[in-house]
Amino acid sequence: MAEAKIQAEARTEFGKGAARRIRRADKVPAVLYGHGTDPVHLSLPGHDTMLALKHGGANALLSIEIDGSSQLALPKQVQRDPIRGFLEHLDLIVVRRGEKVVVDVPVHLVGEAAPDTLVVTETGQLSIEAEATHIPEAIEVSIEGAAVGTQILAKDLSLPAGSTLHVDEDHLIVNVTNAPTAEELEEELAEAEAEVGIERDESEEAAEAEAAAAEGEGAAEGDAGGDAGGEDQSGGA
DSSP states (O other): OOOEEEEOEEOOOOSHHHHHHHHHTTEEEEEEEETTEEEEEEEEEHHHHHHHHHHHGGGOOEEEEETTEEEEEEEEEEEEOTTTOOEEEEEEEEOOTTOEEEEEEEEEEESOOOTTEEEEESOSEEEEEEETTOOOSOEEEEOTTOOTTOEEEGGGSOOOTTOEEOSOTTOEEEEEEEOOOHHHHHHHHHHHHHHTTOOOOHHHHHHHHHHHHHHHHHHHHHHHHHHHHHHHHHHHO
């Protein structure tokens, strides 16, 4: 994973008011710590930091540039505004080149399973141990042609060189089952509605169905009457 260089500034003001002022300047308050060092309070450029996290994901490798020196770091905790999504605060953990770290990496499915199957991703994030400078962006799992009953376990995955599992090797990643029928989906929907207290008005549905049927019968009788009237008129002529 390529390093994203971030030009940081040291922070000397703290508290909610200071944090708001930093954000208004399109910057992000952050703290850098780890390896026995004292926490360093920083402000990071908002746009550059957002792009780094967008391209590198949750495990983006950041090169924090400050006062003429640089320090490699990984995001430990990212706080975002729940509505607008902008970065509110970052906790960064110091890492060294060649150091092994434990991280959660997204699982991406590739390929198409066999027809009439339902592919269930049991584990969307896989915990692995990898070198801090060689963390994979994702672990690809092939489901090409997977039939009903296929189960893909952690030990079945192909990990990048230098990475090892940090979960039980029999941990279930993907489970392939029969696709549900329309009747089963309707039954599940009814059960879900019942759980949240939604009651279906069956009498109203039945009344609507009867009304539609009656309209259809009335239209058919009208057509038949018109045909009969036409025959009488032609006969009188």
